[in-house]
Amino acid sequence: MTAADVTTALKEKFPQIAGRPSLDWPAFDVAPADISAVLKFLRDECAYDMLVDVTAIDAGTDKSPRFTVVWHLLSTTAHDYVRLAAACASDTEPAMPSAVGLWAGANWHERETYDMFGISFTGHPDLRRILMWEGYPYFPLRKEFPLAGIETELPDVEVAAETKAKVRPAPMMGGPFVTSSGEFGLGEAEPKAKDESWTERREKPE
Amino acid sequence: MVSANTELAYNSKIEGDVIVSRADAVINWIRTNSMWPMPMGLACCAIELMASAASRFDIARFGAEVMRFSPRQADVMIVAGTVTYKMASALRRIYDQMPDPKWVIAMGACASTGGMYRSYAVLQGVDRIVPVDVYVSGCPPRPEALLDALIKLQEKVRREPAFTRLHTA
Numbered sequence: 238m239t240a241a242d243v244t245t246a247l248k249e250k251f252p253q254i255a256g257r258p259s260l261d262w263p264a265f266d267v268a269p270a271d272i273s274a275v276l277k278f279l280r281d282e283c284a285y286d287m288l289v290d291v292t293a294i295d296a297g298t299d300k301s302p303r304f305t306v307v308w309h310l311l312s313t314t315a316h317d318y319v320r321l322a323a324a325c326a327s328d329t330e331p332a333m334p335s336a337v338g339l340w341a342g343a344n345w346h347e348r349e350t351y352d353m354f355g356i357s358f359t360g361h362p363d364l365r366r367i368l369m370w371e372g373y374p375y376f377p378l379r380k381e382f383p384l385a386g387i388e389t390e391l392p393d394v395e396v397a398a399e400t401k402a403k404v405r406p407a408p409m410m411g412g413p414f415v416t417s418s419g420e421f422g423l424g425e426a427e428p429k430a431k432d433e434s435w436t437e438r439r440e441k442p443e
Numbered sequence: 444m445v446s447a448n449t450e451l452a453y454n455s456k457i458e459g460d461v462i463v464s465r466a467d468a469v470i471n472w473i474r475t476n477s478m479w480p481m482p483m484g485l486a487c488c489a490i491e492l493m494a495s496a497a498s499r500f501d502i503a504r505f506g507a508e509v510m511r512f513s514p515r516q517a518d519v520m521i522v523a524g525t526v527t528y529k530m531a532s533a534l535r536r537i538y539d540q541m542p543d544p545k546w547v548i549a550m551g552a553c554a555s556t557g558g559m560y561r562s563y564a565v566l567q568g569v570d571r572i573v574p575v576d577v578y579v580s581g582c583p584p585r586p587e588a589l590l591d592a593l594i595k596l597q598e599k600v601r602r603e604p605a606f607t608r609l610h611t612a
Contacts, residue, residue: 368564370529377563386563393532400535400572404528407561 238283238315246283251275257322264320272323273334276308280339285310285319288336291346293354294322297380303328304356308336325356335360353378385409470605474518474544475597477506481517481541483534485524488551488583492523495586505593514540519596520573521589525553526566538573546576546600548592551583558582 238246240263247254251271257264267275279285289309296303302324310319325331335358336343345367347358352366355376365371370392375382385406391397411430420426484492496502496510511517514537526534538547549569552558555578557567569575576599579592 368527368529382563384563385561391528391531393535396532396535396572399539402531402566402571404563405567407557407563407565407567409561 238285238312238317240317243279243283243285243317243319247275247278250278250282257320259320262318262320264322267321267323269323269326269333272308272321273336273339275321276310276336276339279310279319279321283312284314285312285317287311287313288340288343288346289318291336291343291350293350293356293378295354295378295380301328302326304331304354306333306350306356331356333358337361352376355379384413467605471601471603474605475506475600477509477518478546478593478597478600479509479511479516479518480507480548481512481514481520481537482510483520483522483524483537485522485526485530486553488523488554491583491586492521492550492589495589500586500590502590502593505590505597507593514538515542517541518544519546519548521548521550522554522569522573522575523550523583525558525560526569527564528566529564531566531569531572534569535572546596547573548577548579548589548596549575550579550589550592551581553582555580 243263244256247265251267251274253268253271254275255266257266265275287310289311290307291309292307294305294307296305304325305322306325308321310321311317312319323333325333331354333356335347337347337358338360344361344363347361348364348367350356351358351361351364352368353376358364366373369377372392374389375387377386383406385408386404388406389404391400391402391404397403409430411432411434414428414430416428417426482489482492494500496508502508507519514520518541520538520541522534538545547569549555553560553565554569555575557565559582561567566572577592577596579588581588584592
């Protein structure tokens, strides 16, 4: 379906849905209560047969609603994407209906969103952390979590006692490595640290 | 240099039936030439590890083609890939299950120092949890680099006294 078609079809079936500003594909803001019905409608009636991604946005500790879950759907026949976004009702215990009943592939996407943001998906058969270990006390992609990490104990008590190793913040060495666009030579534009006070080209500062 | 002697083997008519040597030399020769790896292949470096075990970069020339996935039967653990904190526990347990003498090759940037993943989830170097003998740089290292590391490990083993390895920490 083209952008105009899917917009009209959705507005007809679900008049309470609002459009969302988007640069590339049609995007819609949906209430959490409607999201399962909208996803099912898009999959069954509008031929958006593939769930490409389930992720979330953390707007910051001072914004409300704080967490927004985003779904990306693809129509493999019409080669079109659509984006759906739903804001979680609660800022402290965010929850959202799970899409596992519609697409089995949503299983790990939702586990990752739970691991990184703390958003629980109701109806998920096996909601546990996927990259970090069970019992990790933080949610890494929330805005208050520092980029390098927080020092904690290793998950396995025996290994931690034997090796005396801890989960330490990773050495950032001058900040996250980002590209600078607009440079002429690729040697200048390639990813480098924001703070280059000490590199191979410059002397170590005293 | 060309000589008329085409025999490369040990000839007991010439050399006699008894060889006298140092125990260290014999034991280390045995250890270096049959170093069975425990491939801890976690990520992309594992593909290059497989390539070095395949026909073009034959690791069998060095006696190390016997990739034993049981740590009980392995001599050297080749950590090939990114070690997350979640996996670190399993990795240390497998290292503990290897019998002495044992060595570790940290293959690639992720195993040596955490690589490009300066992250909350990635162990910044496997030497935080196991003692490493040889580090290989590269992302991923060429198979020839891994073979070079194996050769360096063999030289290291040749130099060390053979009996200290019976009880290590």
